[in-house]
Amino acid sequence: MAPAKTKKSAKVVASQEEDITMDDAPVAPQEHEDEEGEEVAGEDQAPPEDEDTLEQRITVLPGGTEQAASFQLKEEDHTLGNALRYIIMKNPDVEFCGYSIPHPSEALMNIRIQTYDGTAKDALSKGLDDLMDLCDVVAGKFQIARDGYMNSEAGKADQPEA
């Protein structure tokens, strides 16, 4: 929006590269600077869908085990959280799945998975794939229903021309 936001003068690009290398560098004692670098990056590209950044969208929160882990997703909210929670819970290998948004003014979503069998990460992967398939099915069913309706008498009556 503001003109300055998307400006990419040589100077700005250079400083951005500095940020990236800093993020990529092995975790060093200077946590504070790391944090700052992240904040700047987050501000530059407003909401989600930032393909050209190397920023990790999902992290495993430390302190978990293979079978019980919490994941943190950036720029996600109830839209993905609740549907994902539900679909992961449907997996019989999963003992528990829950999600939370730790703070309303941070665009972060945590999802906790505990399994009976298999790793928590596999359960998450399966959940994501299952939800993807469910979306495909619903999109397909909607298209069929709509085409059917448009060809029906009611549909023709509703659509004078367009």
Add this chain to the structure above:
Amino acid sequence: MDYDPMIMDTEAMGPSVKITEAGSHHVDFELQTVDLAFANSLRRVILAEVPTMAIDLVEIEANTSVLADEFITHRLGLIPLVSKNVDDVVYSRDCDCEQYCELCSVTLTLHARCTGDEIMKVYARDLVVAPLRPNQWVGNPVITDPEALGTVICKLRKGQELRMKCIAKKGIAKEHAKWAPTSAVGFEYDPHNKLRHTTLWYEEDPAKEWIKSKYAEWEEPQQEGEPFDFDAVPDKFYFEVESVGNLEPDAIIQQGIKVLQQKLAAVIQDLTEGDANGNGLNGGYDGPRSPDIAPAWQDQGYTTPYGNGGQASAWGGGAATPYGATPYGQNGANGWN
């Protein structure tokens, strides 16, 4: 279209969609055999995350009207613009250009001057769309009234003038409501409130005082003395999607599902890439942590995960690990450092 029927409980046929009404600006449908979480995700995504076009930058050359620059700018932003095939437009923030270009924006110019004695109205149709744009539809003001005028932007008296250049960009309603594809999304389930998800306020009898939803006759009402079903979950969801006119109603639904899938794809990609280069997933050591759980977490539930304060746990309490010196001073304070 095959997927694990396990997902959808007992119904092996999976979700179903029934269109009950549709027109050029709305679609009403019934989504069945999905769960509340998914239906709500769909509602949220079509309400706030389907991309459309809207005026985002205005360069004002002249404004001698009675309205302040920012007042007019705000009105311009809210004019719905045709967003058909908006996928052809890139987000300005992802574009390689300096500020905006014909790949990531549409330029509309407005030039109006009142010369007569009558008050002149400036309409959305007076916006002139520049020929260079991502595709032939994107950026046209939505005009649906029979006189083909569009919305009123401003009124001018004799001698007053407006001259401005408007830059329309792609965006989502989560950022600003002007990018909303829908004016409303009706979302309803359980018209008889059998699940007791809501409490109806009443004076004497809720059944008499509350007007029944139009979907009430589509579902079996609660029988007299019928016991409450604790296992019941909502299963039928009634959507009423009302388009602003920038996208066709069915395109809104399809795009909404696509946005949801893009979110999933982004996470899947990160998850697998994090795998590939070995490091990826684990976040900074100073960040938040998984809940602290006891090693035998699959116990009978007698112990809480928080019980083993300070004791050496399976994670080697007290040993110096990279997790050690966090700014939060957890070192040695509990079992998992």
